[in-house]
Each structure stands twice: as structure tokens, then as C-alpha cells.
Amino acid sequence: MKKYKVIVVGATGAVGREMIRTLENRNFPIQVLKLLASSRSAGSKIKFKNNELTVEELNKNFFKGFDIAIFSAGGDTSKKFAPYAAEAGCYCIDNSSAWRMEKDIPLVVPEVNPEVLQKGRYIIANPNCSTIQMVVALKPIHDLAKIKRVVVSTYQAVSGAGQKGILDLKEQLTAIENGETVHVNNFQYQIANNLIPHIDVFMDDGYTKEEVKMIKETNKILNDFDLKITATTVRVPVYRGHAESINIETKDPLSAKEAKSVLSKAAGVIVQDDLSKNEYPMPISSEGKYETFVGRIREDKTVKNGLNIWVVSDNLLKGAASNAVQIAETLVFKGIV
Numbered sequence: 186m187k188k189y190k191v192i193v194v195g196a197t198g199a200v201g202r203e204m205i206r207t208l209e210n211r212n213f214p215i216q217v218l219k220l221l222a223s224s225r226s227a228g229s230k231i232k233f234k235n236n237e238l239t240v241e242e243l244n245k246n247f248f249k250g251f252d253i254a255i256f257s258a259g260g261d262t263s264k265k266f267a268p269y270a271a272e273a274g275c276y277c278i279d280n281s282s283a284w285r286m287e288k289d290i291p292l293v294v295p296e297v298n299p300e301v302l303q304k305g306r307y308i309i310a311n312p313n314c315s316t317i318q319m320v321v322a323l324k325p326i327h328d329l330a331k332i333k334r335v336v337v338s339t340y341q342a343v344s345g346a347g348q349k350g351i352l353d354l355k356e357q358l359t360a361i362e363n364g365e366t367v368h369v370n371n372f373q374y375q376i377a378n379n380l381i382p383h384i385d386v387f388m389d390d391g392y393t394k395e396e397v398k399m400i401k402e403t404n405k406i407l408n409d410f411d412l413k414i415t416a417t418t419v420r421v422p423v424y425r426g427h428a429e430s431i432n433i434e435t436k437d438p439l440s441a442k443e444a445k446s447v448l449s450k451a452a453g454v455i456v457q458d459d460l461s462k463n464e465y466p467m468p469i470s471s472e473g474k475y476e477t478f479v480g481r482i483r484e485d486k487t488v489k490n491g492l493n494i495w496v497v498s499d500n501l502l503k504g505a506a507s508n509a510v511q512i513a514e515t516l517v518f519k520g521i522v
């Protein structure tokens with residue numbers, strides 16, 4: 186079997202570390218793995234399989250001779266360095282929002298739109314974490330009954346803001362426990378024992394950029410620009426795992442039973458919906474898993490063809506690392522790399 190030369194940019198971050206674990210756990214065929222980050226963590230060691238790899242400082246000359254570079258180092262780094270990877274003939278899978286809405290850049294969730302991956306399209310965008318889990322759940326319903334409108338509210342874990350988000354919650358919980366002053370570093374307000382309806386910056390129309398990303402990216406991935414979506418995104422004091430309450434209106438009638446049946450057969454979806462056992466998805470049960478979990482599937486009787494679903498996934502895995510590794514696997518499967 187052919188093996189590949191792979192680079193992880195942002196290897197020391199919350200997503201980068203999961204990326205390395207996911208490459209190992211999914212047994213991606215690797216010949217050489219290079220780990221890159223900023224000068225801050227150059228020289229640090231990260232374990233991959235039975236080896237300790239040394240993190241090096243990113244520079245534009247690393248990409249020649251490599252097959253795939255997975256970037257999780259923020260938008261500015263991707264904007265600057267992804268073109269060097271592409272120029273060197275190295276496929277770049279980017280986790281930031283830098284390239285997602287560019288017309289010729291594929292924005293990919295492998296269960297939903299693998300067909301947009303093509304030879305020679307060297308920069309590939311990984312969607313926003315909240316978008317990924319939503320489209321995995323919407324796609325089978327859209328195919329069956331044509332979705333007209335979606336209203337989504339999110340409950341997003343602090344790890345969505347990276348290592349510093351995790352640290353903030355940890356430090357604040359400890360401070361509260363010890364009766365000390367709570368410091369606010371990363372979020373707009375204290376996140377411990379709180380909810381913050383504000384992720385990313387506010388736009389002129391009152392929506393946040395995170396909400397706009399969910400809307401525009403979903404239209405692009407489903408290749409349906411008539412589908413109307415509105416979103417409210419909320420940060421919650423959970424370390425890991427995003428949850429979403431999604432209200433759906435379809436053109437054709439779809440019962441809760443039919444929705445449950447089509448979701449149970451959908452790629453990458455696990456239905457957890459047995460009310461007699463209090464079974465429904467939650468962040469603690471999605472942690473460390475690659476799938477998207479769907480439950481609380483029920484009809485919304487206030488509209489003609491309405492449905493409510495509850496969707497949970499590990500934001501660091503399906504929302505980032507495992508979706509990116511699945512894209513790499515699809516590049517291999519299609520003979521693109």
C-alpha cells in the first residue's frame with residue numbers, strides 16, 4: 186500500500202493534537218509525519234505511534250515533496266502559507282475560515298459532498314465545527330424531503346476556542362471553588378457557570394460571524410442557496426462537544442418515524458433516541474467519537490412540515506480533526522494524491 190508524506194501545521198494546538206491522534210487511530214498510511222507550529226513551541230516533542238517527534242517552526246520551504254499538509258494554526262497562517270503548499274503540489278486541508286467561502290475552494294464534509302474534491306484543487310477547506318455536525322444531520326433529510334428553512338441554536342464547548350478556551354474554564358472553576366477572584370481572559374465574560382450568546386465578532390446586522398459562517402457554509406456544502414437558515418450561537422461551560430437544537434421545515438411531509446429511519450441509515454450518523462431509557466445525545470457521550478449523534482427527533486406541529494432534532498458531536502474530532510483526516514482518506518481513495 187502506498188504511504189504518504191504528511192505535515193500537520195499547528196501541531197501543538199487543541200485541534201492539532203487531536204489531528205495527530207486521529208491520524209494514528211485511523212491508521213492513515215503515513216511514510217513521514219512532520220509537525221510544525223510557531224517559534225513558541227519549536228523544539229517541543231509530541232508522540233506519534235512509538236516515536237517522539239520534534240515540533241519545528243513553520244516556514245514556506247517545508248512543503249516540497251510532501252503529499253498532504255493539514256493546517257490548524259489560524260486564518261492568518263493559512264492565508265499566508267497554504268499557497269506555498271499548493272505551489273509545491275502538496276494538498277492543503279485547512280481548518281481555519283480563511284478559504285472556506287472562496288468560489289473555487291472545495292468546502293468538504295466527506296459524508297455530504299465528497300464529489301467536490303478534485304485533482305489539482307490543492308487548497309481544500311474544512312468547514313466550521315458547528316456547520317459540520319449540522320450538515321451531516323441535515324443532508325439525509327434534505328435528500329428525502331427537501332429542506333426549506335432551518336432555525337438552529339448552538340451550545341458550543343470552550344475547546345472550540347482552542348487551548349486558551351479550555352484553560353479559561355479550568356482556571357475560573359478553580360478560582361470559584363477557592364473563593365478567589367475570577368479572571369476573564371479569552372471570552373467576553375466569565376464562562377464558568379455562565380452562557381455567552383456571542384461567538385466571534387458582531388456583524389452590522391446584529392448576527393455574529395460564527396452565525397454567518399454556519400449559514401453561508403451550509404448553503405455552499407449542500408449546494409442549495411435557496412435553503413433559508415437562521416442561527417444563534419452560544420458558548421457554554423462544557424469542555425468538549427458541541428450541541429445544537431435544530432428546527433427544520435421541509436417541502437415534502439416527513440414524519441418523525443421516517444426521519445429517524447433515514448438518519449439511522451445515514452453515513453456518519455448515530456441515532457440515540459429511546460425516550461423509555463432517557464436516551465439522547467450529550468457532549469459527555471460524544472467525546473472521543475468520530476460520529477454525529479442525533480436524538481429528540483420529533484414533529485413540530487406548529488408548521489406544515491416541521492421537525493425538531495438535537496445534534497451533538499465532538500467539536501475537536503468531527504468538528505475539526507477527524508473531518509480533516511476523512512478528507513485526506515477521500516483524497517487517497519479517489520486516487521487524487
Ligand SMILES: NC(=O)c1ccc[n+]([C@@H]2O[C@H](COP(=O)([O-])OP(=O)(O)OC[C@H]3O[C@@H](n4cnc5c(N)ncnc54)[C@H](OP(=O)(O)O)[C@@H]3O)[C@@H](O)[C@H]2O)c1
Nearest residue numbers: 195197198199200222223226257258259281345347348505
Ligand atoms: N477548536 C475547535 O473546535 C476548532 C474547530 C474547527 C476549526 N478550528 C480552527 O483550527 C485552528 C486551530 O484552532 P485550535 O483550537 O487548535 O487553536 P489553538 O489551540 O490556539 O492552537 C493554535 C495552533 O496554531 C499554532 N500557531 C499559531 N500561530 C502560528 C504561526 N504564526 N505559525 C505556525 N503555527 C502557529 C500554535 O502553535 P504554538 O504552540 O507555537 O503557539 C498552535 O499549534 C483555528 O483556525 C480554528 O479556527 C478549531
